[in-house]
Amino acid sequence: MNRSSKLSDKTIVCLLVLLIFCIPISSLGQTKPNIIVFLIDDMGWQDCSVPFDQTASALNARYHTPNMEKMASQGMKFTNAYATPVCTPTRTSLLTGMNAAHHGVTNWTSPQRNNSSDNPDLDLQAVDWNMNGLSPVPNIPKTVFATPFPKLLQAAGYSTIHVGKAHWASMGTPGANPHNLGFQINIAGHAAGHPQSYLGKDNYGNLPGKASAQAVPDLEEYFGTDSFLTEALTLEALKALEQPVKNHQPFFLNMAHYAVHTPIMADKRFVQKYYDQGLDSMEARYASLVEGMDKSLGDIMQWLDQKGNASNTIIMFMSDNGGLSLKPQRGGEAHTQNLPLRAGKGSVYEGGIRVPMLVKWPGKVAANTVAKQYVMVEDFFPTILEMAGVRNPLLVQSIDGKSFLPLLKNPSLQDSSRSLIWHYPNKWIPKDGPGINYFSAIRQGNWKLVYNQRNGKKELYHLSKDLSEANDLSNSYPDKVLALSKLLSLQLKQWKAKMPVVKSTGKSLPFPDER
């Protein structure tokens, strides 16, 4: 019996052709994994109950992040993951695969166009940086023109969703709107870098006559309610995922919480136990922000489980810079909030740039593993494209990141020849702090060179022996200082990185190898 012979050649060719056209957006056989970047704002390396150091600290004991613990137990912990010292440079690196010194968005972008967020300085002129942020189209003044990876994911059949803080570009430029960066759905993302309020009762800032540029958009259904911003964003994210999950369409979710950035407001669901512990009230509120963020992570993992999608979903947890360590914005003594790491947000010392990072990918990433190899935020770009099977994408930029997919498969891989670079030719706060305002740095292997652009001072640290960057070894290892200075300068010049200009001479400050 051969009924197939009843079908003509033509019919079968037609069927096959139809199939070929169908499959790319078909609901059948979703082979591409779902990808979630769970990005926290201003969360320090110690701001959780998962120890990223070799031993658990007092801070790890203070914070309650059971869902991060669960995620770590199910996946890989990166103990040497880096971001840039402040948010927009990190977010731009994430979306473009470029180092901040290369994309030139070296400071946080003001909501207002052509408005540098740099503080004025007596001696130095503000550097001419890309103060309007990232642009997906060319010829927008003071922006970096680049191809954001969500555009590529979208073209590859992904449903692309941004929820929460965007802060990629200033108002009046295309990058202000996440839609233009490749996100089909944008919830609550705009030009601002923090929420005016976390409270539904405050309409997240949208009170008539009181709204600032930081009033959070898109959440009117929660106005006047008790929904904390972190919770509202989570609910909206899950709502947005309903459709791709139903259609078996792969999704990319950029779950970019406004938490735990200032204003440090109590998340009522969690704050009482921190008050009860006798914590400084600011720090109690901060801990509640952290726990609310962790609950969001748990809710999303639970939802994926319920939908049967957990096994095909990669979650990558990351913070956009180190924990804030300024007084009076934080409680306790200044620059102690990330101990044993030195300093905090804004600094090129480890406290400003080393961040918690976790990756969960059932079946692909072994449970309860630890990767010690250093990685950096621009590495997400090639990693995510590789995860999504996007090969040889058409990009307008050359990328600096390196896929950490091999590391996910084998966490023992080591590469001590790679160099990571930080470059911050800007003035973040009015008064210079430790590693804060006009600094560059380079890490290669366990060596790290810190370069003070203003006074030319170079410090050298050995990170595995001196995580706290307490012992400057520059005098003992002049050759290492020289080598790293050269490597750093070479790379900065290749990227056409800017240096601040001395007002009195009109000349740029020298690169590290020039003095």
Place this chain on the structure above:
Amino acid sequence: MNRSSKLSDKTIVCLLVLLIFCIPISSLGQTKPNIIVFLIDDMGWQDCSVPFDQTASALNARYHTPNMEKMASQGMKFTNAYATPVCTPTRTSLLTGMNAAHHGVTNWTSPQRNNSSDNPDLDLQAVDWNMNGLSPVPNIPKTVFATPFPKLLQAAGYSTIHVGKAHWASMGTPGANPHNLGFQINIAGHAAGHPQSYLGKDNYGNLPGKASAQAVPDLEEYFGTDSFLTEALTLEALKALEQPVKNHQPFFLNMAHYAVHTPIMADKRFVQKYYDQGLDSMEARYASLVEGMDKSLGDIMQWLDQKGNASNTIIMFMSDNGGLSLKPQRGGEAHTQNLPLRAGKGSVYEGGIRVPMLVKWPGKVAANTVAKQYVMVEDFFPTILEMAGVRNPLLVQSIDGKSFLPLLKNPSLQDSSRSLIWHYPNKWIPKDGPGINYFSAIRQGNWKLVYNQRNGKKELYHLSKDLSEANDLSNSYPDKVLALSKLLSLQLKQWKAKMPVVKSTGKSLPFPDER
């Protein structure tokens, strides 16, 4: 030669099964038409250069809407199309298929929850209407729970996009967010009913410390630019259409302009010629708002042409109520702006409810045709579902609208037995106006009964002989008054429509058949 016999039965069955699963969301052979509802806010029946009356008027000569003319020449003009007297009731009827007396959202919704927009009255108590608007989920106080058709279109494979004014529900309720009503993409729609400003230079209202609940969301990329709101919305709509068009996915676009609602601000691209004509300056600005809206229509039609999608796209042009006719909000004498129609927005007289309507559907709707049969906004619901091939949808509401698809195929169809009903048991403005505040009305054939709820007065008009509702025939045709009173009352009672309550007695005002 029969190569097909090389394929086994199993293979072919597999291919067929795969195809069956593929086709619903396949990019091939898009058989469902794209659908655009192009909804204008507060545009009157005479506010264009297309005459909707039998002869062109002075107002038709004043306005320049060449793209509406083009659309009319390519499709069908409805000369007896109706909305409700104000916006939210119309928008709710559009999305639910229910008459306003049935859904109970009889007045415009305040952005603030549980806040009736009704003006206070000395004698009458505000009616207990659904002041929080439309809800897609049950048990939200003071809302109508209904299934909005975009949810059904989305389930049927449509890409569903809302751009512009939403105004379906108050902040703090799910309906405030168009996402919850079935729109996958929402641009600039929220709980407010008008824009704070049409100007990019004003950030559409989002100026720190000055923003009201009417500040337009989502358009930060145009902040500080010269982009007029109408233009920005059009650009964003076309951007949102790129993807479904590229994927050959059918789309539904609710292009709901904020224009031509107050604040009546000049669209600089067009206003000068109206000033030059010596028009009252308010009316010159108004005409520029109208022309800017028309340009948007033209831009969308042109874009569809360029993309090769015009032939498979239905466009339905409609306004949400009659033209505003109050002084000093409009120039000229009060209630003359919609002549020959009586009164304007807020009124149950024709000026408040009869609106311009055009439908273009190449190959399906004959060019340059006119339909005189009366239709109403709730008719869009079954019409759109029929166009999209959605049969027997699961609805939580019973619908009142009637598909006008037969009319699109044959504009000479007539049904003079159908009755249309308006019910406005609310106080729109502080001082009663012509047909404004506490009125109901019914049209059957050419007869129209107008019922003043406050004083019980009934007026009867014959619309084909007396379009301006100038000659009250109630004394001459008492039987007609009686019959229409009964019909109106019966229907209102069936829908459990509310009547205002007399403060002194605590009793509801009588239905028209009760006095």
